[in-house]
Amino acid sequence: MTVLATRETAVPPSTPVRPSWLPALAVLLLGTAVLYLWGLGASGWANAFYSAAAQAGSQSWKALFFGSSDAANAITVDKTPAALWVMGLSARLFGVNAWSILVPQALMGVGSVWLLSATVRRTSGPAAGLVAGLVLALTPAAALMFRFNNPDALLVLLLVAGAYCVVRACEKASPRWLALAGVAIGFGFLAKMLQAFLVLPAFALAYLVAAPVSLGKRLLHLFGALVSVLVAAGWYLVVVALWPAASRPYIGGSQTNSLWELIFGYNGFGRITGDEVGSVGGGTGRGWGATGLTRLFGGEMAGGIAWLLPAALLALGAGLWFTRRAPRTDASRAALVLWGGWLLVTALVFSYMSGIIHPYYTVALAPAVAALVGTAAVQLWRLRAHPAASGLLSGGVALTALTAYLLLGSSWQPWLAPTVLVGGLLAAVALFFAPHLTHRAASFVAASSLVVLLTGTGAYTLATAATTHSGAIPSAGPSSGFGGRAPGGGRGPGSLLSTTSPGAQLTALLQQDASRYTWTAATVLSNAAAGYQLASRAPVMAVGGFNGTDPYPTVEQFQQYVSEGRIHYFLGEGMTMPGSSGSDAAQQIAEWVAAHFPSSTVDGVTVYDLTATG
Incomplete structure (x- = not known):
């Protein structure tokens, strides 16, 4: 059968x-x-x-x-x-x-x-x-x-x-x-x-x-x-x-x-x-x-x-x-x-x-x-006429309601978790007896059970869609960005993955004479470079790549680019990656720049002019 x-x-x-x-x-x-x-x-x-x-x-x-x-x-x-x-x-x-x-x-x-x-x-x-x-x-x-x-x-x-x-x-x-x-x-x-x-x-x-x-x-x-x-x-x-x-x-x-x-x-x-x-x-x-x-x-x-x-x-x-x-x-x-x-x-x-x-x-x-x-x-x-099928269907709805109850907890929309649990358990009972109901009543039970089944995930999905998300590690739910909380708690890693948002003065500085240079600026870490680049609409070199640990450019390559006048500014102080493996060329470049070029502070960012000498 x-x-x-x-x-x-x-x-x-x-x-x-x-x-x-x-x-x-x-x-x-x-x-x-x-x-x-x-x-x-x-x-x-x-x-x-x-x-x-x-x-x-x-x-x-x-x-x-x-x-x-x-x-x-x-x-x-x-x-x-x-x-x-x-x-x-x-x-x-x-x-x-x-x-x-x-x-x-x-x-x-x-x-x-x-x-x-x-x-x-x-x-x-x-x-x-x-x-x-x-x-x-x-x-x-x-x-x-x-x-x-x-x-x-x-x-x-x-x-x-x-x-x-x-x-x-x-x-x-x-x-x-x-x-x-x-x-x-x-x-x-x-x-x-x-x-x-x-x-x-x-x-x-x-x-x-x-x-x-x-x-x-x-x-x-x-x-x-x-x-x-x-x-x-x-x-x-x-x-x-x-x-x-x-x-x-x-x-x-x-x-x-x-x-x-x-x-x-x-x-x-x-x-x-x-x-x-x-x-x-x-x-x-x-x-x-x-x-x-x-x-x-x-x-x-x-x-x-x-x-x-x-x-x-x-x-x-x-x-x-x-x-x-x-x-x-x-x-x-x-x-x-x-x-x-x-x-x-x-x-x-x-x-x-x-x-x-x-x-x-x-x-x-x-x-x-x-x-x-x-x-x-x-x-x-x-297959609901089969007792095993109706039991599994009922159990699945009850299990989903319990899962949603545990995930929702009491910190976000506290009324929602008990509502989903009670509604789910009632739907589970109704589904178990659905084979004995009229066609219209059974259809109502099926539709109601589907609604209950999707209430928890649907509510959290709507909260996700209603929340702005940015950065490298977004999180589902009402809290956005890495570090935001979701059911059960937990936080993402630290500020390494944040993106810069340069001010108007710094953006104007990067745009000035940008066409004269291969890169209007260089900075350690790709996320930092991305913010400056999107604001200025000019190429910004991501020294060391995403984590700052890629061996590009080498110190010698960077020095050659500077001597050829291909990079206008260096932004920031560089950063050390504690406990990380990989190349430390990015940090060496930042230290070399700090030792050989004059700096100023623009919109809170340290700016080194690589076309000038100290």
Whole structure:
């Protein structure tokens, strides 16, 4: 009986969306667009580090291609640049402003909701697709990242696109769709490197289990998809490797001017082990919180993703149980393998990685959580006559209400937590007895339960969207920026990641005769340089890169630039990175400047004129 019920809920590949569902989908997408676009400009430059790179890309094609921090191509950001390509092209078309940089991120959010809804619909029906899309839209981490300009927005869109292609590939054992999934993941790599590959085990397993073709052909198709991943990701690596180092910017985040080192070291396995040369407080296990299975349920991570995470895990277990006797090619079980594998692998990596990790990374879990919740909610409802199904459905709502109660606490909107708990428990009881209700009464219970299910996460998502966010480490919820609190407490690292906001007098000074110099100024740390550059609209060299620990420029290189008259000012006193590894060239440069050039104070900033002598 369970297998037949599962089959009935699946949607044949050729079945179009029924017209009656199109208005609901339109309302979902329109509502998502309003949520992600409304008041978007209030966040200003958001992450100025990436906004400055987008500005540079709008002025220089080389800077756009390499992801340079400045248009004079001194040093790149510490990521592969696919997300910057989108922002830089938008800035070229519409000018450099907050809207041209942030609107593409919001549109990626709308696209992700649409693609997720379409993907879930193919295996579980339109209702499940709509619920999944709604859950994704109302996930706080998603609202945070789709209203911000970190690479995560593009990463999520490409991962969901990859999942859609895998589902299509599983339907008819299509190597073409599987190859397209590989292309999506490859470009996801160009957005955020190895993180994009965390979904590959789930994608491969889903196809290996469910594709309606022989094992040999399944393996051959997977090999072809792997090749497409390597080509889509690798072409850029090859170009950078073959490009003469002297005519391109220094690869930020590396100690050897190597993109390979950046991929496999600082932004790769170093994130797992904690051994990241040149990182903030570099060294194994320093400063990034306790690891373990409870990590996602504490601090700021909980506020971003934990609301429906227990329900998603319950949904995964229930779905696998109800499809345990289904044929190998069953589409519903293949979807569970795909989304469940995505969720488990990514969650485990985030839970146990010892290196740099930020709460907003959890947005990568949101599509899998949403897909599992949407699929289970609708399919268990259709199977509610079965006592186990009605019990699981009731238990999932009660578990979600309890999770929301614990996350909300009493510090923010104190009335909300008990309301959600009581409403959730009442809905859970009603759902258990739903098989005995009239059709109209049962429909009311289902709708009410969905509202209760999404109240906690929805309220926190609205608070996230209503709050301006800036800096390098934004947090979901009513408090903005790194250092803001989320349910469960917790604070981010210190002021290293803040962005400068120069005053009018200093901005005018930087703009004066800026065209005569390659860089109107230089300063230690990329975030400091970004603020000066965005204000002056002239290139500012980020000495030492993001953390001030990259060996670019060397003292000798900087001295040569100064002797050639290529840098007008040096701003600030430099800074020492206690406990960090990597190069100390930036601090040496700051000390050399202080010893050889006269200084003045403009708008509270120490300014050294590198064209004068003391």
